[in-house]
Amino acid sequence: MAKIAILGFGVVGSGVAEVLTQNKNIIEDKLSEEVEIKYILDLREFPDSPFSDLVIHDFNTILNDPEVNIVAEMMGGSHPAYDFSKAALLAGKSVVTSNKEVVANFGTELLSIAKEKGVAYLFEASVGGGIPIIRPICNDLSSNNIREINGILNGTTNYILTKMTTEGIDFDTVLKDAQDKGYAERNPAADVEGLDAARKIVILAALAFGKAISPSDIHVEGITNITTEDVELAGKLGYSVKLIGHSRLEGGKILAMVSPRLIPASNPLSSISDVFNGILLNGDMVGNVMFYGPGAGKLPTASAVCADIVDIVAHKNDSIKLPEFSLAADTDVADFDEYTCKRFFTFDKCAECTLTKEKAEKCFGQIEAFITEGNRAAVITAPMNEKTAAEINSRLNNCRSYRLL
Amino acid sequence: MAKIAILGFGVVGSGVAEVLTQNKNIIEDKLSEEVEIKYILDLREFPDSPFSDLVIHDFNTILNDPEVNIVAEMMGGSHPAYDFSKAALLAGKSVVTSNKEVVANFGTELLSIAKEKGVAYLFEASVGGGIPIIRPICNDLSSNNIREINGILNGTTNYILTKMTTEGIDFDTVLKDAQDKGYAERNPAADVEGLDAARKIVILAALAFGKAISPSDIHVEGITNITTEDVELAGKLGYSVKLIGHSRLEGGKILAMVSPRLIPASNPLSSISDVFNGILLNGDMVGNVMFYGPGAGKLPTASAVCADIVDIVAHKNDSIKLPEFSLAADTDVADFDEYTCKRFFTFDKCAECTLTKEKAEKCFGQIEAFITEGNRAAVITAPMNEKTAAEINSRLNNCRSYRLL
Numbered sequence: 001m002a003k004i005a006i007l008g009f010g011v012v013g014s015g016v017a018e019v020l021t022q023n024k025n026i027i028e029d030k031l032s033e034e035v036e037i038k039y040i041l042d043l044r045e046f047p048d049s050p051f052s053d054l055v056i057h058d059f060n061t062i063l064n065d066p067e068v069n070i071v072a073e074m075m076g077g078s079h080p081a082y083d084f085s086k087a088a089l090l091a092g093k094s095v096v097t098s099n100k101e102v103v104a105n106f107g108t109e110l111l112s113i114a115k116e117k118g119v120a121y122l123f124e125a126s127v128g129g130g131i132p133i134i135r136p137i138c139n140d141l142s143s144n145n146i147r148e149i150n151g152i153l154n155g156t157t158n159y160i161l162t163k164m165t166t167e168g169i170d171f172d173t174v175l176k177d178a179q180d181k182g183y184a185e186r187n188p189a190a191d192v193e194g195l196d197a198a199r200k201i202v203i204l205a206a207l208a209f210g211k212a213i214s215p216s217d218i219h220v221e222g223i224t225n226i227t228t229e230d231v232e233l234a235g236k237l238g239y240s241v242k243l244i245g246h247s248r249l250e251g252g253k254i255l256a257m258v259s260p261r262l263i264p265a266s267n268p269l270s271s272i273s274d275v276f277n278g279i280l281l282n283g284d285m286v287g288n289v290m291f292y293g294p295g296a297g298k299l300p301t302a303s304a305v306c307a308d309i310v311d312i313v314a315h316k317n318d319s320i321k322l323p324e325f326s327l328a329a330d331t332d333v334a335d336f337d338e339y340t341c342k343r344f345f346t347f348d349k350c351a352e353c354t355l356t357k358e359k360a361e362k363c364f365g366q367i368e369a370f371i372t373e374g375n376r377a378a379v380i381t382a383p384m385n386e387k388t389a390a391e392i393n394s395r396l397n398n399c400r401s402y403r404l405l
Numbered sequence: 406m407a408k409i410a411i412l413g414f415g416v417v418g419s420g421v422a423e424v425l426t427q428n429k430n431i432i433e434d435k436l437s438e439e440v441e442i443k444y445i446l447d448l449r450e451f452p453d454s455p456f457s458d459l460v461i462h463d464f465n466t467i468l469n470d471p472e473v474n475i476v477a478e479m480m481g482g483s484h485p486a487y488d489f490s491k492a493a494l495l496a497g498k499s500v501v502t503s504n505k506e507v508v509a510n511f512g513t514e515l516l517s518i519a520k521e522k523g524v525a526y527l528f529e530a531s532v533g534g535g536i537p538i539i540r541p542i543c544n545d546l547s548s549n550n551i552r553e554i555n556g557i558l559n560g561t562t563n564y565i566l567t568k569m570t571t572e573g574i575d576f577d578t579v580l581k582d583a584q585d586k587g588y589a590e591r592n593p594a595a596d597v598e599g600l601d602a603a604r605k606i607v608i609l610a611a612l613a614f615g616k617a618i619s620p621s622d623i624h625v626e627g628i629t630n631i632t633t634e635d636v637e638l639a640g641k642l643g644y645s646v647k648l649i650g651h652s653r654l655e656g657g658k659i660l661a662m663v664s665p666r667l668i669p670a671s672n673p674l675s676s677i678s679d680v681f682n683g684i685l686l687n688g689d690m691v692g693n694v695m696f697y698g699p700g701a702g703k704l705p706t707a708s709a710v711c712a713d714i715v716d717i718v719a720h721k722n723d724s725i726k727l728p729e730f731s732l733a734a735d736t737d738v739a740d741f742d743e744y745t746c747k748r749f750f751t752f753d754k755c756a757e758c759t760l761t762k763e764k765a766e767k768c769f770g771q772i773e774a775f776i777t778e779g780n781r782a783a784v785i786t787a788p789m790n791e792k793t794a795a796e797i798n799s800r801l802n803n804c805r806s807y808r809l810l
Contacts, residue, residue, distance in 0.1 A: 019548050019690050027548050030729075124545065130691035132537070132545030139544075140529065140537030143424050143432050143711035268697055271676045285424050285708040286535035289698035292673055293691065303690040306548035318723030324435075 001034040002313040005062040007084055008075035009042040009055065012098050012125070015302030016072055017051050020309070027306070031313050038068055059084055063091055070312055072305055073097040082106045089113045089121060096308035098125035098301050104199035108212045108327050120320045122308035127153065127200045128277050130300025131293035135307070137207045137281070138323050144283030146208035148248040150405060153200040153258075155275035155295040156184045156191040157223050157243040161260075162273040164228050165240060171226060183275055193222035194243065194258040201245030204279070205256045209249060211328035213256055219336050221259040230346045230400060233378040234262050237369050239344070240270045244405060253334035261405045262344050262380075269405070340385045342368065342404035346378040347396040364392060380404065406439040407718040410467040412489055413480035414447040414460065417503050417530070420707030421477055422456050425714070432711070436718050443473055464489055468496050475717055477710055478502040487511050494518045494526060501713035503530035503706050509604035513617045513732050525725045527713035532558065532605045533682050535705025536698035540712070542612045542686070543728050549688030551613035553653040555810060558605040558663075560680035560700040561589045561596040562628050562648040566665075567678040569633050570645060576631060588680055598627035599648065599663040606650030609684070610661045614654060616733035618661055624741050626664040635751045635805060638783040639667050642774050644749070645675045649810060658739035666810045667749050667785075673697075674810070745790045747773065747809035751783040752801040769797060785809065 004020070006013050017037055020027065027035055039062050040046075040054045049055075059080075062068055071088040073095055075081040082102045085095045090113060097103065102110070103126045114121035124134045128151075137146070152158050156178060163174040175192065178184035190196045198215040206212040223243050231241050239262035247256040263270040268290050272278040277295025282288050294300040312320060345364065349355055355377045360370050366382040384392075393399045409425070411418050422442055425432065432440055444467050445451075445459045454460075464485070467473055476493040478500055480486040487507045490500045495518060502508065507515070508531045519526035529539045533556075542551070557563050561583060568579040580597065583589035595601045603620040611617040628648050636646050644667035652661040668675040673695050677683040682700025687693050699705040717725060750769065754760055760782045765775050771787040789797075798804045 023548050026550055030547055131694055132541040135545055136537040136541060139716060140540055140712045142435055142715040143428050144708055145431055285704045287699050287705055289536055291696060293694035299690045300692055303549055307545045310547040311544060314726050321719050
């Protein structure tokens with residue numbers, strides 16, 4: 001019998017208990033083995049929960065119980081989640097988690113301890129919520145060189161951008177609505193400033209390229225400066241605006257970033273709306289594949305955590321193949337200033353000026369498209385690097401610039 | 406060292422040889438073991454191929470060579486592909502395949518032989534080409550009751566429908582164009598009449614619901630009767646027309662079918678165009694997840710075959726978890742006549758008649774929408790079963806009916 005300890009009885013933790021209980025039959029049919037929740041660790045009591053009897057407050061009870069073979073860490077935050085995970089692995093227990101903060105910052109170390117101890121450290125739920133993505137990268141695309149990853153990795157920001165696009169409501173108003181609906185936290189910084197997406201793209205890049213970059217070492221822009229005016233101008237040129245986690249190899253070095261991007265309608269990411277996530281991968285053999293689904297939420301995320309639990313129980317007597325990556329050195333990371341892509345600039349034009357292709361090309365070099373609306377103008381340029389883009393940006397009145405995908 | 410024999414050196418077989426050779430490094434890095442192609446079985450010679458030395462014509466050479474531990478069956482068709490696969494499994498060799506015909510018709514038997522012999526029978530490439538789908542259903546969604554599957558499972562028909570929609574070209578003309586481009590076979594029946602999609606939905610239903618229905622026992626409609634006029638009328642009501650493999654549980658029994666369907670723009674399948682495939686699954690815990698990518702093609706399909714090969718080599722000393730399903734009995738299959746969904750009818754109206762909601766509801770019962778164009782009219786009805794739909798169809802002039810998703 002597999003005995004599980006759940007750390008943290010919040011949204012995802014209670015979801016894991018619910019999935020393991022509600023779908024006990026289907027899980028145990030697949031495993032020919034019982035799976036039992038033995039402990040739930042939380043600071044709080046849950047007198048009204050059907051699981052109240054399992055709630056404990058001392059992690060050492062779990063650590064010292066040899067019957068517990070799988071620890072499901074659903075606490076969130078770095079500490080004590082990392083410390084408990086490490087202690088559990090060192091004690092020879094497998095750990096599964098949905099905690100992208102811990103995986104992005106300490107994944108390399110925790111995987112290496114797991115390997116040493118012959119146990120598992122799995123984190124399918126840390127990226128894309130319920131969407132199968134970690135296991136498909138490691139297994140289904142194993143004979144591919146992954147060339148590029150582009151993902152809508154944060155449901156909150158995608159919901160806000162969708163509302164700004166379809167209803168023309170400004171950022172602050174939509175954020176408030178999202179908070180009222182429970183789609184955004186009271187403190188929304190990690191979502192709207194891009195940090196959540198940064199942690200996820202760092203995890204995906206580590207799986208795809210074998211090197212883990214720290215989320216604090218990549219370029220991260222959120223969506224707080226996006227205006228409905230910009231979104232509308234982009235729309236008129238045939239693009240949607242999405243917050244994209246992007247990673248690729250540039251001359252053998254890893255480039256990773258999070259920023260708002262213009263997505264052409266032909267790209268399958270462009271039609272992903274509301275709180276849904278989508279991850280588009282390009283492999284040298286398979287070409288483009290995309291994974292779409294609920295990027296967060298209690299039961300979807302728990303579904304992914306439970307897949308990891310089932311995997312570990314199924315492989316009880318065998319070695320389980322863990323993801324492999326090492327810490328990135330400075331020399332593994334591509335120079336962000338050299339990153340080159342098409343750009344979308346929006347800016348105030350002089351009231352009396354009529355923007356023409358010729359005038360725009362004097363300022364931006366070769367351009368692909370331009371549009372004016374009142375005293376505002378927008379231009380899509382040929383590919384240029386970050387330095388050139390920043391220089392143009394500083395020259396124009398009230399200018400905002402976006403990368404294209 | 407793992408030694409592979411490839412059966413059939415056509416498009417996919419030569420793709421597998423190419424992936425194993427071109428990405429030898431990345432594959433062997435993951436495995437810490439060499440993977441070598443020892444034989445390629447084909448009736449033909451390939452004097453100009455870099456693999457010409459490996460080509461043999463007698464399957465017994467492979468069967469009797471104890472060094473060969475994996476047979477990659479890429480022959481297509483039922484015979485001798487099934488016979489060779491069975492013989493290889495009985496000889497204790499693992500088999501991987503992209504052959505949906507064999508998996509759909511003989512998968513239950515071949516899986517049970519594989520289990521008995523302690524080897525693997527894997528078929529990731531049999532559905533969705535390069536798209537990860539079989540393994541995600543079996544592993545990532547293992548704690549879900551799958552409730553419904555809807556898939557664009559055939560690239561040829563999706564290409565034809567996309568062209569009919571975007572360019573208004575009729576079926577016969579687009580088919581010829583698709584044949585010229587190599588997207589459709591000279592004999593396109595298996596694609597355009599829906600049999601290819603039927604084999605795939607049967608495989609997906611077996612994985613999701615545990616019972617394998619014969620493709621010949623499900624309702625299959627192709628796209629040969631679809632007119633550009635119908636596609637246009639559907640478009641005006643906000644729907645795209647796609648060939649959909651559909652399966653769900655109805656009162657514990659399995660319903661599976663292939664037919665053209667109207668897809669609302671809000672469904673992520675609606676924007677999948679050209680030769681791409683997409684599979685949308687609904688699980689009771691995860692909700693909707695979709696897998697999108699190239700549903701066919703040399704290297705994408707080979708990418709999936711090679712994922713199976715890597716999986717088998719990685720688990721060499723361990724048991725590999727195989728998909729599990731048994732043959733469906735008649736009592737496992739839902740009554741198709743009772744299948745109930747919204748319908749789209751297009752028909753000739755009398756020249757002098759003005760269609761009103763009231764008139765339409767006299768004929769169709771409650772309706773959701775209607776439209777007229779010249780002497781043609783179209784109506785979207787409330788849900789009704791197959792019998793009622795057939796009865797209405799027979800009453801109207803030159804009527805065609807479609808299911809909605």
